[in-house]
Each structure stands twice: as C-alpha cells, then as structure tokens.
Amino acid sequence: MRRSRLRLAASVLSAALAAAVLSGCTATALQSQYENGDNKGYISGTGVTEIKPADRKEPVTFSGKTEDGATFSSADHAGDVVVVNFWYAQCPPCRLEAKQLQKLATQYQGKGVDFVGVNTRDDVASAESFDSTFGVTYPSILDADGGKVQLAFSGTYRPNSTPTTVVLDRKGRVAARIEGPINDQPSTVSTLIDSALAEQP
Structure with missing residues (x-):
C-alpha cells in the first residue's frame, strides 16, 4: 500500500x-x-487599468528623436493630457488600431490633448512607411536604440504588451493604461481622456 x-x-x-x-x-x-x-510572436494583452488621482505615482518624464528628426519632450507638454502609444510596424494589432488612434488624435486636436507614439523596434523608413499607410500624423519617438522611453515607463504601470496605450494626466502621471489594440474600445479610451481632462491641473 x-x-x-x-x-x-x-x-x-x-x-x-x-x-x-x-x-x-x-x-x-x-x-x-x-x-x-x-x-507570429507579437505579444498583445487586453485590459484597461485606471488609476485614481490619489494613487498615482510620480510624473513620467521622457524625450527622444521622432521620425522627422525633431525632439519630443514631455516637459514641453506640461499641463496637457498626453496619450502615449507603444507600437512597431509589423505588429498586427498595432496596424489594426492605427486609424482609430489617428481618429482620436484628430478629435482632440487643440483641446489640450497631445498624442505621441513610441516605436519600439523600427528605423526611420519603416516608421514613416507605417505613418503613410495608415494616415498617422502625430509624431513617434524612435526608441529601438537604447529603449530610453520604455525605461521611463518601467514602473508599476509599464507597457507589458504591444500595443499599449498610456494616458498621462496634466501632471504627467499615469492615469490609465490600455493593453492591446484600442479599436475594440475607442469609447473607453475617450472616456479615460475626458476624465483626465476634467481634472484640475
């Protein structure tokens, strides 16, 4: 036994x-x-995390060169809500959500909301080709060499999957994180942006 x-x-x-x-x-x-x-190996998550103002961490500060050679710095957008999208050209869900992100960027243009992409893998030519194909007009930081912007977001609400979209409040703190493509939930993204806009700076 x-x-x-x-x-x-x-x-x-x-x-x-x-x-x-x-x-x-x-x-x-x-x-x-x-x-x-x-x-076939892209990693895409699904889920929305919203952080109450009292629970938000320190502001995220970052900067980097964009496709056109300019510099995007979060410091230049203080007081605005900033929507940061992590992507790369051959990521299928990134391609899927691109037009919806552009639509939101157009919708909020001039309303105190700034959009910026963070390209995690590509060179200038690949990023520009993507923008041309999908009509993306907001800038993207090329972060493949060194990953400094990704490192800046490496705290509790880091981008764990591709694509990930992060909403920063007027103080530069992470107010929300959307993992996975946003095209299935554009109204959710709009609600998160509106909530951040409504907060006192």
Missing part, C-alpha cells in the same frame, strides 16, 4: 515537472519570437 502511494506521488511529481519544462519552453520560444520581430 505504501509503495503504491509512493509510486503515485512520483508520477504526479514527474507530470508536474514535465508541465513546468514545457511551459518554460513555450515562454522561451515566444520571447525569442518577440525579440526577433516575427509577426
């Missing part, structure tokens, strides 16, 4: 170890695909 129990325990342990190994292989393969830029 005791031997049977020991054999059963051993079997359960072996199965658990096998599952862990398989899980590790899957994660490693996905990570490798993501790092190599393979389309």
Whole structure:
C-alpha cells in the first residue's frame, strides 16, 4: 500500500515537472519570437487599468528623436493630457488600431490633448512607411536604440504588451493604461481622456 502511494506521488511529481519544462519552453520560444520581430510572436494583452488621482505615482518624464528628426519632450507638454502609444510596424494589432488612434488624435486636436507614439523596434523608413499607410500624423519617438522611453515607463504601470496605450494626466502621471489594440474600445479610451481632462491641473 505504501509503495503504491509512493509510486503515485512520483508520477504526479514527474507530470508536474514535465508541465513546468514545457511551459518554460513555450515562454522561451515566444520571447525569442518577440525579440526577433516575427509577426507570429507579437505579444498583445487586453485590459484597461485606471488609476485614481490619489494613487498615482510620480510624473513620467521622457524625450527622444521622432521620425522627422525633431525632439519630443514631455516637459514641453506640461499641463496637457498626453496619450502615449507603444507600437512597431509589423505588429498586427498595432496596424489594426492605427486609424482609430489617428481618429482620436484628430478629435482632440487643440483641446489640450497631445498624442505621441513610441516605436519600439523600427528605423526611420519603416516608421514613416507605417505613418503613410495608415494616415498617422502625430509624431513617434524612435526608441529601438537604447529603449530610453520604455525605461521611463518601467514602473508599476509599464507597457507589458504591444500595443499599449498610456494616458498621462496634466501632471504627467499615469492615469490609465490600455493593453492591446484600442479599436475594440475607442469609447473607453475617450472616456479615460475626458476624465483626465476634467481634472484640475
């Protein structure tokens, strides 16, 4: 009886170890695909996180060169709500949401809301081609070399997937994070932007 129990325990342990190994292989393969830029390996999340003003962390400060060689600095947009979208050209959900993001950028133009992309992988030519294809007119920081902007957002509400859209309040603090493409929930994004706009600077 005791031997049977020991054999059963051993079997359960072996199965658990096998599952862990398989899980590790899957994660490693996905990570490798993501790092190599393979389309099939893009990582996209789904979910909206809204942070109450009292619970927000320190302001996020960042800057970087855009596709046209200009510099985008968060300091130049103090007092405005800033919508930051993390993307790259061959990311399928990034392509899916691009026109909706542009539509929102046009909708809020001149209303104290600034849009900026953070391109995590591409060179100038790829980023400009994407903008031309999808009619994107707001700037994107090219962050593939060094990832300084991604590092600036590496706190509690960092972009864990691609695409991720972050709404910064008038003080530059993370007010909301949307993981995954926004095209399925544009009204949610508008509501988050409106909420941040309504707050006292």
